Amino acid sequence: MSTGTEAHAPTAGEYIVHHLTHLNSTGHAQTAIIDWSVWNLDTLFFSIGLGVVTLLLLMKAASKATSGVPGRFQAAVEILVEMVADQAKGIVHSAESRKFVAPVALTVFFWIFLMNSMDFLPVDLLPRIGEMFGLHYMRVVPTADLNGTLGMSIGVLLICLYYNIKIKGFGGWVHELFTAPFGSHPLLYPINFLMQMIEFLAKTVSHGMRLFGNMYAGELVFMLIALMGGTATVFGFLGHVVAGSIWAVFHILIVALQAFIFMMLTLVYIGQAHESH
Amino acid sequence: MNLNATLVAQLVVFFILAWVTMKFVWPPIVKALDERAKKIADGLAAADKAKSDLAHAEKKVVEELRKARESATDVRAAAEKQSAVFLDEARAEAARIIAQAREAAEAEAGVAAQRAKEALRDQVAHLAVAGAEKILRKEINAQAHADLLANLKQELR
Numbered sequence: 064m065s066t067g068t069e070a071h072a073p074t075a076g077e078y079i080v081h082h083l084t085h086l087n088s089t090g091h092a093q094t095a096i097i098d099w100s101v102w103n104l105d106t107l108f109f110s111i112g113l114g115v116v117t118l119l120l121l122m123k124a125a126s127k128a129t130s131g132v133p134g135r136f137q138a139a140v141e142i143l144v145e146m147v148a149d150q151a152k153g154i155v156h157s158a159e160s161r162k163f164v165a166p167v168a169l170t171v172f173f174w175i176f177l178m179n180s181m182d183f184l185p186v187d188l189l190p191r192i193g194e195m196f197g198l199h200y201m202r203v204v205p206t207a208d209l210n211g212t213l214g215m216s217i218g219v220l221l222i223c224l225y226y227n228i229k230i231k232g233f234g235g236w237v238h239e240l241f242t243a244p245f246g247s248h249p250l251l252y253p254i255n256f257l258m259q260m261i262e263f264l265a266k267t268v269s270h271g272m273r274l275f276g277n278m279y280a281g282e283l284v285f286m287l288i289a290l291m292g293g294t295a296t297v298f299g300f301l302g303h304v305v306a307g308s309i310w311a312v313f314h315i316l317i318v319a320l321q322a323f324i325f326m327m328l329t330l331v332y333i334g335q336a337h338e339s340h
Numbered sequence: 341m342n343l344n345a346t347l348v349a350q351l352v353v354f355f356i357l358a359w360v361t362m363k364f365v366w367p368p369i370v371k372a373l374d375e376r377a378k379k380i381a382d383g384l385a386a387a388d389k390a391k392s393d394l395a396h397a398e399k400k401v402v403e404e405l406r407k408a409r410e411s412a413t414d415v416r417a418a419a420e421k422q423s424a425v426f427l428d429e430a431r432a433e434a435a436r437i438i439a440q441a442r443e444a445a446e447a448e449a450g451v452a453a454q455r456a457k458e459a460l461r462d463q464v465a466h467l468a469v470a471g472a473e474k475i476l477r478k479e480i481n482a483q484a485h486a487d488l489l490a491n492l493k494q495e496l497r
Binding site: 087093095096097098102103106111114118121124125126129131133141144165166171205213214215221 | 354357366369
């Protein structure tokens, strides 16, 4: 579990810190807060892998989609598609935009649901297997990595900017940046612009941070519960079983809810980009 | 909690997944859903139409039955009337034939009786003449007494 030189079992602090360290391209924990030369290999692997799984599942359903009697799998995907389509219809009032926005929402929901679900695997299972292959660090939940969630929320931001310009025209959008929300007066231009920038920033950061925070906290609680079992006492074992079961059941709700919230906010933000102030 | 290039990679992956979903996943599923919705709507409409058709047909059947029954009653009444007429005619004809026959028979019988009477009268006259010839045995001219005989003959009538 620990990287080698210490002979003793890891302390609780070491265990947690070790589990919260990414397998990155440098081979050791990233020290700088922002370092664009570093890649989190574990996040990349699991998010791309689960993205491929998402696409395979969805494409399997799509290739078998008929207007006849659906099978269970097809019906399940169809329920999801219908749910996303209904939400998109209620929030984004442009049929043309929905051709892209609704699939985005579906992808986001399905993908995040799968990435969040990685939390259900025992916290030590995949890192332990990785260790057998010489990988000393591994975090298996891509949505518990701020890079993963902010990457997606910035993607949503870019879509919002695209639709702002597409719907209102570049001039119209710039005009809106300086005249909304407080009104068209030269004195208000800087305030309006500042407010707009804060709004975009807050939307994007909170969008990514919300998902990240939930999943990170969930992962951390699983680790603490695992620590309890790690004491190898009767109390620890019982505590692990009881607390682990309760938290896992509760986490099912969080996994689905956070995926849904991320999807809904994606739709809401893109819908806002369609509306003029 | 550190930011690094993973963010950019995730951003790119996000758009690739979204694009593939938009291109290959969403349209066929939505198309199938719309088609199925249309199919179901059509089916329901067809069922409604069939139901109303059935009701219509049942109404028509009742109507036709009623008409058939009515016309059957009419036909029977007409037939009965006709048969009664035929019967009456036949009866009248029969009565007429019987009366005719009876008349003919009576006439024939009357003629026959007349003829028999005539014959009898002739014979009686002959007998009387013969008897008188025999009784009188006298020269009596039958011619001379013809008036007498004729009177006698008349009396025998």
